[in-house]
Amino acid sequence: MSEIKPHVVEMYGKRILLLNNFIEDCILPNPLIADVWLVNHQERSKVRKFLRSVVRSHDMRVYLKPIYLEDNLRPFFMDDERVMQRLSDGFFGNTDPLQIATLTDQVAYFIEKHRHGRKEKASQQEQILQYIFDYNYTRRSKIVPMRLHQSLTGYAYPRIDSFFFNRSDAYLNSRNILKEAEEQGYLKRTYFDTQHLCKSCSSGFLNYHEVCPKCHEHDLKASNLIHHFRCAYVGPETDFVAHDKLVCPKCSVQLKNVGVDYDKPGKMFTCNNQRCNHQFQEAPIQVGCVDCGTEQETYELVVKKVYQYELSEKGIQRFLFREEQVSLQHG
Ligand SMILES: [Zn+2]
Ligand SMILES: [Zn+2]
Ligand SMILES: [Zn+2]
DSSP: OOSSOOEEEEETTEEEEEOHHHHHHTOOOOGGGOSEEEEOOOOHHHHHHHHHHHHHOSOHHHHTSOEEEOGGGHHHHGGGHHHHHHHSSOBGGGSOHHHHHHHHHHHHHHHHHHSTTOOOOSSHHHHHHHHHHHHHHHHTOOBOOEEOTTSSSSEEOHHHHTTSSSHHHHHHHHHHHHHHHHHTTSEEEEEEEEEEEOTTTOOOOEEEEEOOTTTOOOOEEEEEEEEETTTOOEEEHHHHEETTEEEOTTTOOEEOOBTTTEEEEEEEEEEOOTTTOOEESOOOEEEEETTTOOEEEGGGSEEEEEEEEEEOHHHHIIIIIOGGGOOOOOO
């Protein structure tokens, strides 16, 4: 294992390993030297890298280890705080000591019962599913999507995504694995959200533009339409502005009370493209992808539902209690 001298403290009758030096060098500690691991490193990129490597470990004594975050790290994690919480068992100080002891015992019992007789998984997909079952079973937890702006679509499953090295792979593979496992009855899903994604790259970061129906530019000037009751003239508000008053350009009468002598029946757009200057009332929406720049129509966006998952009884039987039969049926 490592050359790092482990710093273990005793608390609540459990051995707690301070991870500082291990995180610094991104080395996984020997899982036998402590019951609980405590993240006490301030550099968030290193902490994230370490926690992801814990998830990817093939040793259940590593990937099931109860891991907590030192409370004073909160300000250092900044945007990553929620991800850190998802990749660990939470902040140490927020957790009831009894809960820590209970989880530690649950994990130890699970490992004792399941570690032997485990076969090397045939594919990465199987390894990930096995991980999902081991982890969520010991934590009694669900697989909950998380809003995350560092992800491709804006939603992530941080633990499953940790198996992949870029946002695009993480998105495609995580959702596929969950979808297939659900179709085979190993996971149950609950609706969480609907997303509209870029047709080219699946990004969820999209810029919606009102565009000119003639030249498709989106540099538009919007103004209210004014309808003068007396002479029935309808035109953009800018046509009526005279100094600080509203005066009808057709009949030259001053407008006084909205609803009494005039109203505002809608909006009017003027295209700022000098060669176009088109005026129109209905502006079609066009969507630009923030990530790849593809311009597309709203009907071209890819609509995807986002689900929360939980382990099904069938899945628990298959992955945790009949391990000799584990091999995914495809097709
Ligand atoms: Zn135009
Ligand atoms: Zn008028
Ligand atoms: Zn795109």
